[in-house]
Amino acid sequence: MKHVLTIAGSDTCGGAGIQADLKTFSAQGTYGMSVITAVTVQNTQGVFGCQDIDPEIIQGQIDAIFTDIEVSAVKIGMVSQIATIHAIADKLEQYQPKNIVLDPVMISKSGFDLMQPEAKEALISRLIPLAYVITPNLPEAEVITGMKINDLASMEQAARMIYEMGAKNVLIKGGHLENDATDLLFDGEKIVTLQSDRIQTKNTHGTGCTLSSCIAANLAKGKTVEEAVRTAKEYITTAIAHALDIGKGVGPTNHFYELYTKAGIWDEIKD
Numbered sequence: 001m002k003h004v005l006t007i008a009g010s011d012t013c014g015g016a017g018i019q020a021d022l023k024t025f026s027a028q029g030t031y032g033m034s035v036i037t038a039v040t041v042q043n044t045q046g047v048f049g050c051q052d053i054d055p056e057i058i059q060g061q062i063d064a065i066f067t068d069i070e071v072s073a074v075k076i077g078m079v080s081q082i083a084t085i086h087a088i089a090d091k092l093e094q095y096q097p098k099n100i101v102l103d104p105v106m107i108s109k110s111g112f113d114l115m116q117p118e119a120k121e122a123l124i125s126r127l128i129p130l131a132y133v134i135t136p137n138l139p140e141a142e143v144i145t146g147m148k149i150n151d152l153a154s155m156e157q158a159a160r161m162i163y164e165m166g167a168k169n170v171l172i173k174g175g176h177l178e179n180d181a182t183d184l185l186f187d188g189e190k191i192v193t194l195q196s197d198r199i200q201t202k203n204t205h206g207t208g209c210t211l212s213s214c215i216a217a218n219l220a221k222g223k224t225v226e227e228a229v230r231t232a233k234e235y236i237t238t239a240i241a242h243a244l245d246i247g248k249g250v251g252p253t254n255h256f257y258e259l260y261t262k263a264g265i266w267d268e269i270k271d
């Protein structure tokens with residue numbers, strides 16, 4: 001079994017962040033490990049606070065993993081401070097793991113700053129060049145590139161700009177498009193679009209975390225970038241289509257729907 005590491009923030013209610021990543025790694029048949037960068041106070045209704053973890057403790061967590069266990073892929077999620085970014089980048093440059101998937105998390109759906117705006121330059125200069133795949137949503141790609149993005153043509157232009165910043169593969173997510181939810185992948189040579197109709201649901205908490213950790217798990221299993229992204233797109237589409245109506249706000253995606261259905265236990269456990 002391949003071992004996959006997430007470096008990200010904790011989401012109390014389990015729909016996004018570290019918790020979503022570990023569920024996804026398990027659902028994809030990989031062994032999940034975590035380095036926690038921040039602890040958020042969060043539920044389906046919003047993010048209400050955040051405590052950043054001391055950069056030395058972040059580096060200690062990374063050392064604990066890399067000095068002991070082989071790592072086949074790394075997903076990076078919430079990194080809120082400049083010091084957090086430098087601490088992580090220094091350690092990844094030291095250990096040089098393959099298959100780094102960077103989800104440049106910036107603002108939660110509820111509008112909370114998960115990355116401090118002044119950390120943008122450090123993200124661009126230290127983490128983007130280390131990324132084998134980067135997965136910005138439209139608002140994140142707009143912050144990184146400084147351009148307006150609202151259709152496939154502007155998604156392609158943004159992907160090309162982010163590629164020039166050093167990421168080897170750029171996946172611009174279309175969850176924030178007006179009509180369908182089509183994503184666009186650029187590998188430096190060709191553009192691939194991954195079409196999907198928009199699923200009408202309010203329960204989309206953790207979609208970006210789930211997608212990026214699924215890509216990391218499938219790169220770890222030896223898939224190509226295009227194969228890993230296609231697998232992740234199918235996985236997130238099913239997870240959204242069967243999302244869980246938990247809490248009073250935006251419910252989480254359903255990480256295990258396909259596994260539970262195949263095991264014949266979904267009808268028994270769903271309520």
Ligand SMILES: Nc1ncnc2c1ncn2[C@@H]1O[C@H](COP(=O)(O)OP(=O)(O)O)[C@@H](O)[C@H]1O
Pocket residue numbers: 136137138173174175176181182183196197198199200201204206207208209211233236237240
């Ligand atoms: N309502 C939806 N129906 C179908 N796919 C969606 C929907 N919302 C998001 N997605 C897909 O979920 C993935 C995550 O995208 P997005 O929600 O934009 O990320 P983020 O959580 O970072 O904002 C993408 O593949 C996107 O196309």
Ligand SMILES: Cc1ncc(COP(=O)(O)OP(=O)(O)O)c(N)n1
Pocket residue numbers: 008009010011015016017018040042077078105107108109110114204205206207208209210
């Ligand atoms: C701790 C933590 N990390 C990341 C996010 C963002 O999750 P994402 O899947 O991008 O989208 P929303 O859940 O914010 O809709 C988060 N909320 N918490």
